[in-house]
Amino acid sequence: MDITVIGGLGFEQTICNRLNGHYIRVIGSRFNIEKRSFPDFTNIGVDFIPQYLTIKNVNLIGKPRLIIEFSENLKSKFIINDRAVKNQKEAVYVLYSEGWKVFYQSAKSGCLGCFIAFHKPNPPITYPDFPKEQAINIICEFLTDNPNESIIADLENGKKDAVPAYPDCEYCKNNTGKFYYGDICDIVSLSCGENSVGITPSEDIVLNLPHYAQILSKFTDCVKETQFFLEFKVGGLECMLFRQGRFTVKPTKDEAEALFIYRNYIGS
Numbered sequence: 700m701d702i703t704v705i706g707g708l709g710f711e712q713t714i715c716n717r718l719n720g721h722y723i724r725v726i727g728s729r730f731n732i733e734k735r736s737f738p739d740f741t742n743i744g745v746d747f748i749p750q751y752l753t754i755k756n757v758n759l760i761g762k763p764r765l766i767i768e769f770s771e772n773l774k775s776k777f778i779i780n781d782r783a784v785k786n787q788k789e790a791v792y793v794l795y796s797e798g799w800k801v802f803y804q805s806a807k808s809g810c811l812g813c814f815i816a817f818h819k820p821n822p823p824i825t826y827p828d829f830p831k832e833q834a835i836n837i838i839c840e841f842l843t844d845n846p847n848e849s850i851i852a853d854l855e856n857g858k859k860d861a862v863p864a865y866p867d868c869e870y871c872k873n874n875t876g877k878f879y880y881g882d883i884c885d886i887v888s889l890s891c892g893e894n895s896v897g898i899t900p901s902e903d904i905v906l907n908l909p910h911y912a913q914i915l916s917k918f919t920d921c922v923k924e925t926q927f928f929l930e931f932k933v934g935g936l937e938c939m940l941f942r943q944g945r946f947t948v949k950p951t952k953d954e955a956e957a958l959f960i961y962r963n964y965i966g967s
């Protein structure tokens with residue numbers, strides 16, 4: 700089977716080992732901010748693409764039989780959901796929604812949007828530890844069982860529930876494809892002159908900066924807070940978060956590094 704794994708959580712190598720025998724491409728993994736690189740996939744026997752999935756590089760997904768969305772990013776999951784609905788394909792997602800869960804999306808039943816509405820998520824740095832073994836076991840179970848209906852599995856108690864199609868779901872009923880076609884996305888831009896990367900959400904948002912300042916102060920050096928922006932440091936990089944959601948990181952020219960910080964420390 701041809702499988703695409705959209706990575707980010709950092710246990711992609713374990714998944715690939717468990718899925719041994721299939722052709723696997725992995726897009727992104729957990730970025731190491733100290734080494735300023737992705738983990739080494741050289742001897743894993745997969746095609747590793749050292750980028751994060753955004754609307755700009757959506758063609759990297761290829762034409763797999765199955766997609767396993769294993770990132771910390773909600774927009775990435777909704778890109779895959781739009782694609783799965785459009786092509787009537789199965790997909791598997793690992794997500795955090797009142798606890799860690801695995802969602803199996805059948806081609807014949809409810810989509811990810813039938814289970815959860817898109818929202819600005821809390822920063823993944825605030826989530827509890829990821830239950831790697833349980834998640835990988837359940838993913839493998841789903842791939843073996845190949846259920847006819849969509850199912851949400853709770854990784855804390857192992858409970859599984861069917862997710863029927865929601866009659867008014869804007870994703871599978873109306874099939875707007877707004878994530879896959881980029882109406883809602885994060886626009887990443889490189890400013891070579893300033894040696895910085897900027898990320899701008901395309902949707903209109905106004906952030907509660909004191910809320911982010913409170914969270915970030917537990918995990919980073921929060922150097923400055925004003926009414927209009929927050930300035931903080933992650934691994935020697937200077938980050939700025941503006942009230943309208945724009946985020947900049949310097950000094951770097953690496954879009955993946957900037958996306959890693961944005962997705963994990965701010966949430967998207």
Ligand SMILES: [Zn+2]
Pocket residue numbers: 809810811812813814864865868869870871872
């Ligand atoms: Zn739906």
